[in-house]
Structures are given as structure tokens and as C-alpha cells.
Amino acid sequence: MKSGRLCAAVLLALAVTRxxxxxxxxxxxxxxxxxxVALGADDTFEAVAGKSNAPSVGVGxxxxxxxxxxxxxxxxxxxxxxxxxxxxxxxxxxxxxxxxSVAFEPLDAAxxxxxxAGPVMPYAGAGVSSIKYTETGDFAQQGDDVDERKTGxxxxxxVDVPIGRWFLLGAELRYRAVTGVLGDSGASAAFGExxxxxxxxxxxxxxxx
Numbered sequence: 001m002k003s004g005r006l007c008a009a010v011l012l013a014l015a016v017t018r019x020x021x022x023x024x025x026x027x028x029x030x031x032x033x034x035x036x037v038a039l040g041a042d043d044t045f046e047a048v049a050g051k052s053n054a055p056s057v058g059v060g061x062x063x064x065x066x067x068x069x070x071x072x073x074x075x076x077x078x079x080x081x082x083x084x085x086x087x088x089x090x091x092x093x094x095x096x097x098x099x100x101s102v103a104f105e106p107l108d109a110a111x112x113x114x115x116x117a118g119p120v121m122p123y124a125g126a127g128v129s130s131i132k133y134t135e136t137g138d139f140a141q142q143g144d145d146v147d148e149r150k151t152g153x154x155x156x157x158x159v160d161v162p163i164g165r166w167f168l169l170g171a172e173l174r175y176r177a178v179t180g181v182l183g184d185s186g187a188s189a190a191f192g193e194x195x196x197x198x199x200x201x202x203x204x205x206x207x208x209x
Contacts, residue, residue, distance in 0.1 A: 110154055
């Protein structure tokens, strides 16, 4: 008797869940990204690493269809560069021969809207980005290394194309405007740059509906 009631309860729960899903069309996506970021403090990182573009990998998840075509997106990514400490005087850069590694770890949260254009699904959104910035070097004295996190604004735009029932292939741009770490000392102060964020562009592979 108890097993019969349990089966009936399970069937009822499944029916309600299916009905709610049909009415709201709520879906979920998990994704990975591979790309690059053009750092806002370009002169600073050109001096330190010889380039201002850093490779980027990330993971994220989105809940879609919360209301019409509204989605909520949360993601984590990591970008990194290797270079050396430098001294800057009157715009001239003098390498010090001390290896230096820097890393950026943005944690993004955004709300946006997904569009429909045939099989193509563009989307756009805005939110906040909290970036953890770390800077470590050999022979570092107290206060030389950096480990800080700051938060700022985020805008994003992209497009997904279905490749099968459960997978989507897309491209995405994100702009992060985060300050408060760079600009007080070192090369960034010499160049007058305080922008920790920048423009990231990535290929995105998603699974879900």
C-alpha cells in the first residue's frame, strides 16, 4: 500500500514538474570557454610580459527562460601572463631580470536576454565582475607580491548555434571594468593605468537546453 502511494506521489510530482517546465520553458546550460583577453592596462603588461593579450579558459552555467527570454549567468575564468619585473622612468622600460607571474580570476554574474534569429541565438547581458589579481615574483620582498580582489561592471554579448539536440557552439565577448588594484605603484603607476579588466573574446561550448 505504501509503495503504491509512493509511486502515485512520484508520478504526480513528475507531472507537475513537466507541466511547470512546459509553461515556463525554464532551461539550464553548462559551458566551457577558450579564448583570450585584451587587457585594459596594455602599456603596463607590454612592459612586463611583452604582450597585453592573455590566454583565457573558463566554465559557467546559465538558467534560461526565467521570464520570457531572460537568463541568469554565473561564470569563472582564469587568465595569466609570465614576464619579469621592470623599472619605468620617463616612459623608458628597464627589465630587472626577475621572473614575474600574474593571473586574473574573474567571477562574473549577469542577467540578460536571449534572442531568436532562426537557428541562431544571440544574447546580451550586464552584471558585475569580481576579479582576483595575483602577482608573484622570485626574490620578492614583503609588499612586492600582490593578492587582491576588486569588483566592477560587466557587459557581455554572444551568439549560440545548436549542433545537435543538447550541444551549442558559440562565440562571446565580455567587457570588464574593474579598478582599484593597479595604478598606485610600479609600472602601472608610471603609465597611469588602473584598469584591471579588459575585453575578452572566447569560443563557447555549451550543453543543455
